[in-house]
Amino acid sequence: MLSPNYRLRLESICSKIVKGEEVLLSEMIWADKLARANRSAGEMLRQARRKSLYPDMPEGGLDDFLNKLDLGDPDPTNHRTGFKDGDDILEWFKNDKPDDWRQRD
Numbered sequence: 001m002l003s004p005n006y007r008l009r010l011e012s013i014c015s016k017i018v019k020g021e022e023v024l025l026s027e028m029i030w031a032d033k034l035a036r037a038n039r040s041a042g043e044m045l046r047q048a049r050r051k052s053l054y055p056d057m058p059e060g061g062l063d064d065f066l067n068k069l070d071l072g073d074p075d076p077t078n079h080r081t082g083f084k085d086g087d088d089i090l091e092w093f094k095n096d097k098p099d100d101w102r103q104r105d
Contacts (some may be wrong), residue, residue, distance in 0.1 A: 002034075002041060010034060010041055014048035020055075049074040 002010070013031045016023045035042035050057075050067045053074065057063045066072055073079065083089050 002038060006034065006041075010044055014044050017045075017048040018051045018055075020052060043070045046070055046074050 010031055013023055013027050031041070031045055035045045047067055047070060050063075053076065054063055057067065080092060083092065
């Protein structure tokens, strides 16, 4: 659980990301470290990044639904567009766990 001060600071950074405003490097380093240590902070940061990539995301649309559930990668360069062969499909379904997969909030 985030402390009120951490939550307010992270919300400020996320709102800057969504609006496309300049975020200091020190703020991004702090937010990234917090996102690695706390799942809810990571969710907030990923949602802000998605909203900055798709500013015209319609409320109640599929993209908005996926964003609220924190599903998918916010970086569109990591999205799959097709498979080459069966091994490529197996690699895609491989269960990679993040570094903090044992963490509980």
